[in-house]
Amino acid sequence: MKRVLFAAFESLPFVKTGGLADVIYALPRAIDKEKYEVKVVLPLFKKIKKNYGEKLKHLNHIVVKTGSIDEKAEVYSFKTGGIDYLFIENDKFFNRDDVYGYDDDVLRFCFYNVAIVEMLIQTGYYPDIVHCHDYHTALFAALCKLKYSENENIKKIKHVFTIHNLIYQGRYGKQILTDYLGFDHKYYEDGTLRYNDECNLMKIGIVMSDIVTTVSKTYAKEIQMPEYGEGLDFVLKYRQEDLYGVVNGIDEKLFDPKKDQIYKNYSLKTHVKGKAFNKEALQEEMGLEKDPDAMLVAVISRLTYQKGMDLVVQSIEDILKKHVQLIVLGSGESKYEYAFKTMEQKHPGQAVFHCEYNENLAHKIYAGSDMLLMPSRFEPCGLSQLIAMRYGTLPLVRETGGLKDTVEPYNKYTKEGRGFSFAPFSAWDMMYVFNIANRVYENKPSDWRMLVKNAMAYNVSFGTSAKEYEELYEKVLG
Ligand code: GLC
Numbered sequence: 001m002k003r004v005l006f007a008a009f010e011s012l013p014f015v016k017t018g019g020l021a022d023v024i025y026a027l028p029r030a031i032d033k034e035k036y037e038v039k040v041v042l043p044l045f046k047k048i049k050k051n052y053g054e055k056l057k058h059l060n061h062i063v064v065k066t067g068s069i070d071e072k073a074e075v076y077s078f079k080t081g082g083i084d085y086l087f088i089e090n091d092k093f094f095n096r097d098d099v100y101g102y103d104d105d106v107l108r109f110c111f112y113n114v115a116i117v118e119m120l121i122q123t124g125y126y127p128d129i130v131h132c133h134d135y136h137t138a139l140f141a142a143l144c145k146l147k148y149s150e151n152e153n154i155k156k157i158k159h160v161f162t163i164h165n166l167i168y169q170g171r172y173g174k175q176i177l178t179d180y181l182g183f184d185h186k187y188y189e190d191g192t193l194r195y196n197d198e199c200n201l202m203k204i205g206i207v208m209s210d211i212v213t214t215v216s217k218t219y220a221k222e223i224q225m226p227e228y229g230e231g232l233d234f235v236l237k238y239r240q241e242d243l244y245g246v247v248n249g250i251d252e253k254l255f256d257p258k259k260d261q262i263y264k265n266y267s268l269k270t271h272v273k274g275k276a277f278n279k280e281a282l283q284e285e286m287g288l289e290k291d292p293d294a295m296l297v298a299v300i301s302r303l304t305y306q307k308g309m310d311l312v313v314q315s316i317e318d319i320l321k322k323h324v325q326l327i328v329l330g331s332g333e334s335k336y337e338y339a340f341k342t343m344e345q346k347h348p349g350q351a352v353f354h355c356e357y358n359e360n361l362a363h364k365i366y367a368g369s370d371m372l373l374m375p376s377r378f379e380p381c382g383l384s385q386l387i388a389m390r391y392g393t394l395p396l397v398r399e400t401g402g403l404k405d406t407v408e409p410y411n412k413y414t415k416e417g418r419g420f421s422f423a424p425f426s427a428w429d430m431m432y433v434f435n436i437a438n439r440v441y442e443n444k445p446s447d448w449r450m451l452v453k454n455a456m457a458y459n460v461s462f463g464t465s466a467k468e469y470e471e472l473y474e475k476v477l478g
Pocket of ligand 1: 379
């Protein structure tokens with residue numbers, strides 16, 4: 001039995017700010033427990049303490065001391081869903097309302113990475129593989145290989161690093177390496193821990209890990225090119241032999257139209273009536289006109305540059321000229337929020353904007369809508385299009401990253417597909433395909449039903465991808 005430890009900064013069911021939390025929830029559950037003992041380590045944030053405090057089992061008291069960091073921490077464990085969660089408690093850094101967004105974030109990340117190494121040493125739990133996620137845990141491999149390598153057990157650990165979004169890299173001044181972490185300055189001088197004239201955590205994770213993965217095959221190729229590489233394309237190209245794309249899945253129990261708390265449950269068999277019921281109830285709750293024939297389009301997204309919100313905002317009037325209703329759920333950059341607020345005021349009964357992150361409402365919107373609009377500028381994997389397909393809501397996406405890998409577009413000749421897609425990042429191209437989709441919806445109901453069926457039948461679970469990770473684990477263990 002091999003031991004795998006997942007190290008991340010957020011995970012459901014405890015805390016979530018983005019798709020990372022969904023993956024850290026679903027992937028460990030999908031790994032074969034006959035072959036692997038899986039644990040997940042997380043910081044003990046205030047909210048987790050409040051919600052799970054009494055259920056946590058105290059394991060160890062540890063000392064975390066390196067560079068200028070001189071802290072104490074407690075390690076707790078909690079088992080749920082067949083997974084052993086380890087929590088690192090340090091009130092100074094983690095007993096806060098939010099996960100990120102503090103002036104001392106880099107110090108919190110540094111502390112966390114060192115605390116994980118110290119936890120392994122001081123509890124005597126040595127995983128065969130530590131699988132780190134995103135830049136928050138990108139220092140772990142460097143610490144093991146450059147600072148703690150005299151410890152034979154630490155030295156043996158293999159390192160897998162997954163990039164969930166290359167745009168967030170964690171770029172800081174070089175002094176954190178020596179001051180906070182106590183690394184020898186030579187590692188900066190010789191380039192090992194240096195990127196340009198700074199310390200780039202993502203780059204450190206990429207060069208120091210044994211295997212690097214990202215969350216779709218297309219994104220793995222894209223990030224080796226300057227257009228998508230966010231300045232790290234040549235570092236990724238340099239690691240191309242060890243760079244793999246493994247597409248995400250979603251947890252089929254969390255997202256299940258048969259059991260979910262939506263207006264009415266439905267399955268592949270009952271989806272026609274089921275979705276019609278959900279649509280009507282959703283229109284009522286959202287204050288939209290009760291109109292079964294209007295194509296109900298949803299945008300469920302962080303309202304950011306990455307998500308292609310410019311295209312949506314530019315197209316609002318064109319979209320609403322049609323027999324279409326639009327629901328936007330999400331918050332983000334103020335210029336988009338403003339545009340959607342204006343849209344709602346201008347088109348009462350036809351368009352609504354819920355400026356919030358609301359998981360329960362999101363599920364109801366997935367269930368009640370006909371189409372999900374997701375024209376991302378870039379998308380490492382994307383989870384919303386997977387959820388949409390599971391609920392029989394056809395995604396209209398831009399062909400990038402995981403969107404390209406998961407949404408097979410409608411082919412009117414072969415009658416294949418489970419959504420719609422366009423390639424160039426332009427409102428014109430998006431609307432061209434939007435209009436095709438709208439015509440299929442209005443004039444070819446049997447084609448639309450076929451697409452919905454294909455979408456619902458598509459396997460969005462983590463099953464196959466978990467197998468791919470297991471193969472990588474075997475490879476890295478040699
Ligand atoms: C990030 C990416 C998203 C991906 C998710 C989980 O949020 O933007 O595309 O699905 O991470 O890997």
